[in-house]
Amino acid sequence: MNAFLKNREIWLLAAILLLIGLISTRYGAFASPRNLANVFNDTSILMILALGQMVVILTRSIDLSMASNLAFTGMVVAMINAAYPAVPVPLLMLIAAGVGLTLGAVNGALVWKLGIPSIVVTLGTLTIYRGATFVISGGAWVNADKMSPAFIGLQRAQMLGIPLLSWIALAVIASFFVLLTRTPLGRSLYAIGVNPTASVYAGIDVGRTKFVAFCISGLVAGICGYLWVSRYVIASVEIANGYELNIIAACVIGGISIAGGIGSVGGAVLGALFLGIISSALPLVNISPFWQMAISGSAIILAVVLNARGERRQGRIILKKAEAI
Amino acid sequence: MSATEAPHGRHIPDRLDRPLRSALFSWEALLIAVAVTIFAVNSFASPYFLDPWSLSDLTFNFTEKALIALAMALLIISGEIDLSVAAIIALASTMMGMAVQFGVGTPGLVAIGIGVGLACGAFNGLLVTRLGLPSIVVTIGTMSLFRGVAFIILGDQAYKGYPESFAFFGQGYVWWVVSFELVLFLVAAVIYYVILHRTSFGRRVFAIGNNPVAAQFSGVRVERIKFILFCLTGLMSGIAAVLITSRLGSTRPSIAQGYELEVITMVVLGGVSILGGAGSIPGVVLAALIMGLVTFGLGLLNVPGIVMSIFIGLLLMLVIALPIVWRRLMKERLA
Numbered sequence: 073m074n075a076f077l078k079n080r081e082i083w084l085l086a087a088i089l090l091l092i093g094l095i096s097t098r099y100g101a102f103a104s105p106r107n108l109a110n111v112f113n114d115t116s117i118l119m120i121l122a123l124g125q126m127v128v129i130l131t132r133s134i135d136l137s138m139a140s141n142l143a144f145t146g147m148v149v150a151m152i153n154a155a156y157p158a159v160p161v162p163l164l165m166l167i168a169a170g171v172g173l174t175l176g177a178v179n180g181a182l183v184w185k186l187g188i189p190s191i192v193v194t195l196g197t198l199t200i201y202r203g204a205t206f207v208i209s210g211g212a213w214v215n216a217d218k219m220s221p222a223f224i225g226l227q228r229a230q231m232l233g234i235p236l237l238s239w240i241a242l243a244v245i246a247s248f249f250v251l252l253t254r255t256p257l258g259r260s261l262y263a264i265g266v267n268p269t270a271s272v273y274a275g276i277d278v279g280r281t282k283f284v285a286f287c288i289s290g291l292v293a294g295i296c297g298y299l300w301v302s303r304y305v306i307a308s309v310e311i312a313n314g315y316e317l318n319i320i321a322a323c324v325i326g327g328i329s330i331a332g333g334i335g336s337v338g339g340a341v342l343g344a345l346f347l348g349i350i351s352s353a354l355p356l357v358n359i360s361p362f363w364q365m366a367i368s369g370s371a372i373i374l375a376v377v378l379n380a381r382g383e384r385r386q387g388r389i390i391l392k393k394a395e396a397i
Numbered sequence: 398m399s400a401t402e403a404p405h406g407r408h409i410p411d412r413l414d415r416p417l418r419s420a421l422f423s424w425e426a427l428l429i430a431v432a433v434t435i436f437a438v439n440s441f442a443s444p445y446f447l448d449p450w451s452l453s454d455l456t457f458n459f460t461e462k463a464l465i466a467l468a469m470a471l472l473i474i475s476g477e478i479d480l481s482v483a484a485i486i487a488l489a490s491t492m493m494g495m496a497v498q499f500g501v502g503t504p505g506l507v508a509i510g511i512g513v514g515l516a517c518g519a520f521n522g523l524l525v526t527r528l529g530l531p532s533i534v535v536t537i538g539t540m541s542l543f544r545g546v547a548f549i550i551l552g553d554q555a556y557k558g559y560p561e562s563f564a565f566f567g568q569g570y571v572w573w574v575v576s577f578e579l580v581l582f583l584v585a586a587v588i589y590y591v592i593l594h595r596t597s598f599g600r601r602v603f604a605i606g607n608n609p610v611a612a613q614f615s616g617v618r619v620e621r622i623k624f625i626l627f628c629l630t631g632l633m634s635g636i637a638a639v640l641i642t643s644r645l646g647s648t649r650p651s652i653a654q655g656y657e658l659e660v661i662t663m664v665v666l667g668g669v670s671i672l673g674g675a676g677s678i679p680g681v682v683l684a685a686l687i688m689g690l691v692t693f694g695l696g697l698l699n700v701p702g703i704v705m706s707i708f709i710g711l712l713l714m715l716v717i718a719l720p721i722v723w724r725r726l727m728k729e730r731l732a
Contacts (some may be wrong), residue, residue: 089615136658137428152621182714186721186722187721189672192671195658195715196717197710197714198658199706199710200710203703203707203710204703206703207704232442314654314655317540317541321537321538325535330531335641360549363548364546366541366548367545369544370538372537372538372541373524374541376535377524377528
């Protein structure tokens with residue numbers, strides 16, 4: 073199984089290299105390290121979000137509210153910054169993390185304590201969080217001229233020639249890798265996805281672990297709220313509208329099974345990179361950006377079809393699953 | 398153990414399901430109570446509400462989405478889902494717009510709209526049933542694909558110039574204030590009621606949603622029925638595309654953006670279990686009416702659309718949470 077998983081990532085990596093190769097035949101400078109670092113930086117936020125979503129998907133749940141959480145949190149920190157420019161940015165990041173975590177915990181608590189299916193809960197909070205963003209801002213935008221230089225500049229600050237945003241992404245990737253492969257919580261997340269019934273007998277608190285998964289995705293969405301707003305220097309009700317599907321798409325392309333239990337940090341990162349490369353390359357090779365949706369849609373379908381062998385095997389065990397319950 | 402979730406809809410029923418299904422009656426009673434309350438609040442909140450024309454306008458708030466919700470209810474009961482319905486509308490509308498440029502008349506436009514919808518639904522159905530893929534993922538993919546094609550064709554343009562007779566579908570009235578859309582919806586609701594609750598096909602849909610394996614072994618052709626359900630959802634999206642395009646009189650690639658979530662909200666609010674196996678058409682019709690009442694009432698009070706969505710979201714979670722909390726309380730009392 074492990075070899076199979078690694079294999080999938082190698083395939084994805086090969087697809088990405090092929091993509092880069094194809095693009096550089098038309099536009100040679102695309103493959104330069106400088107530019108690739110830029111693409112990585114542009115994709116950082118999507119990668120971080122995809123990792124948060126993956127943790128939830130592993131437990132057979134889904135978080136549709138991440139983009140709304142991001143918009144709400146981004147608006148909160150942008151408004152604080154506009155009103156009190158003296159508040160230090162690290163504190164704002166902490167606030168963003170806290171707000172995001174709280175919203176994630178609300179999702180998690182509803183799933184855990186009331187046993188409402190996560191797709192229903194997050195469908196509800198998707199609209200509620202987005203509406204709340206409108207309520208706190210009154211529909212107004214927070215523009216670049218209202219944000220303090222430190223607020224905008226922090227993630228652009230360079231460290232060893234690489235923007236801080238990329239470093240944050242790397243740190244998040246590393247911590248998710250440790251979380252999922254080196255901690256009991258990581259094991260539990262996979263176990264629940266593979267077989268919730270067996271997990272209960274193995275002494276895993278399924279509801280609580282799902283709650284924690286939603287807290288993690290909320291935390292991540294909150295941090296990305298600050299990153300998004302300071303990167304695109306605008307906070308509005310519309311930011312990241314519909315982005316939850318890009319996040320899930322990145323996970324799907326990365327080979328994370330929507331049926332739970334299958335997926336890796338590398339897969340999520342590569343899936344996000346794949347989408348990021350497409351979106352940054354299209355304008356370069358003179359294809360209108362209107363193609364972007366159709367291309368990523370085809371990529372998703374292709375990825376699912378390619379993953380089908382692994383998924384189908386899981387689907388067919390349903391006979392045994394029926395016996396077990 | 399709390400109800401575990403099978404995101405691709407393979408739901409194995411447990412003992413908890415029985416009280417839920419027998420409580421279906423009270424679910425619809427609950428929805429009726431909610432609807433009546435909102436109706437009463439609306440009529441007190443605004444003097445313009447209780448006017449035949451404004452009540453007629455109200456129906457436009459939900460008929461198009463509710464038409465899709467009827468088919469989506471069957472699909473979700475069978476344990477699948479279709480997230481691409483809004484994208485199908487965009488693609489069908491774009492194709493109709495293209496046809497207009499070639500001078501196709503009204504009957505041709507309607508045929509194209511419905512045909513494209515049906516074809517898209519069949520495409521979803523093939524991917525899900527032939528390849529055995531989870532529908533939530535497939536339709537996220539086709540959602541981007543269908544709307545992407547609309548974007549490729551249209552770019553940032555808009556198609557206009559629909560023939561005058563075409564406007565009837567979205568703007569016409571059959572009798573005084575009763576719109577064509579409303580009549581179409583009511584007829585469709587009756588048809589879907591009969592299909593789901595009065596035919597063996599409907600029974601099979603429930604059987605598949607409750608236990609696909611058992612259904613398969615009892616001789617139900619699971620894959621074929623699922624394929625038909627995807628086609629139906631596509632068909633209804635095509636019909637909705639005709640109505641919306643006719644009402645707006647133009648096509649943009651961003652048409653019907655976000656409709657898929659509203660349709661699913663209607664279905665879930667109507668008491669259809671997102672895990673499959675339970676639900677009813679009257680519930681979905683009531684839920685559609687409630688959503689129409691809420692958005693229209695808040696609109697009369699000049700509440701912005703985005704704030705309305707808070708109420709819809711809260712309503713959804715409240716109504717879903719109520720029976721669960723109720724059941725838990727009853728269980729504790731019995732224990």
